[in-house]
Amino acid sequence: MFINITPSATGDNKGSSGALVNYLEKENHLQIEKGWGYGQENWFNGSGNEIPRQEVRAKIDRNIRKLGRNESKFFLINISPSQKEIAHLINRYGEPGAKEKLKDYAVKAMDEYARNFKRTGIESHKDLLWFGKFENFRYYSHKDKAVKNGTRQKGERKEGKQMHIQIIVSRKDITNTIKLSPENNSKGKNVAHSAKLGQFNRNAFKQSGENLFDDFFDFDRGLKDTLKYANTMKNGTVQQKAQMQLLNEIFQQDAVQNHIIDGFSKDVVNGAFESVGQMVASMAPSGLSLLDILLEPVYEVPQVNPMELPKRKKKKGIDQSHGFHR
Incomplete structure (x- = not known):
């Protein structure tokens, strides 16, 4: 299970979320353009599965009370199962069922995200303002080796099953009063700082995501x-x-x-x-x-005949077999 947190796929999270929301709509646009037949995917969270992109942008952009111009307004969480994990889900639930189960998993993963801050009043995904987007495919970019050597083209779909989920989560909690930043990686070492601003241990969050997947889907890793x-x-x-x-x-x-x-x-x-x-x-x-x-x-430790051991070589007063001065 690969889970990472970045400012934004577009490289900027200090202004409007509009560019990121539009970027994550790319698969819906390609569905129409290419006629893939997968249907349109709306956004989801723990409260609904058919949230339009306009609502996502509006709510994220309004949830910025007391955030400065140069402060992060939101973060992007990427939840990407491995090929083995995806195969396990499809084998167990079928492809349509695997998609819905992965969404259920994302809700529970956001519970873990909330608890990782160790802030009073931040106990589950319900205390966060977040929206998830299911995607069926991944695409080659200019950074991929295959694109650089000319064997693949930028924008081409990658092989295999690539279902994954992208999540936009607001810097502020659902009440627009508490700042929550995964960039605050104090891990609780500074007690006073953590009590005031919270803390976030990225490794612990990633580990909780792996444990959650194994338990939730009975996956033998x-x-x-x-x-x-x-x-x-x-x-x-x-x-x-x-x-x-x-x-x-x-x-x-x-x-x-x-x-x-x-x-x-x-x-x-x-x-x-x-x-x-x-x-x-x-x-x-x-x-x-x-x-x-x-x-x-x-x-097994090999049995060695003492008579076959090489003789020690001496040079300038140093025992070469052990490196000790004699």
């Missing part, structure tokens, strides 16, 4: 497809990466329960283990034969 795994392999220490890779190998064993691996992966992210060996040792009380799994041939 492999460890390698989790946000924890991706973030660790990108930003983790060498030890954390090794630990996560080993957990992924263990995860693929039928005898290991998913929640056990999930717990260990969270510990890896939190830096609970100094080494792979310490992580392995901590698995013993789990009640599963995890150590047996680790002793599969791929993890």
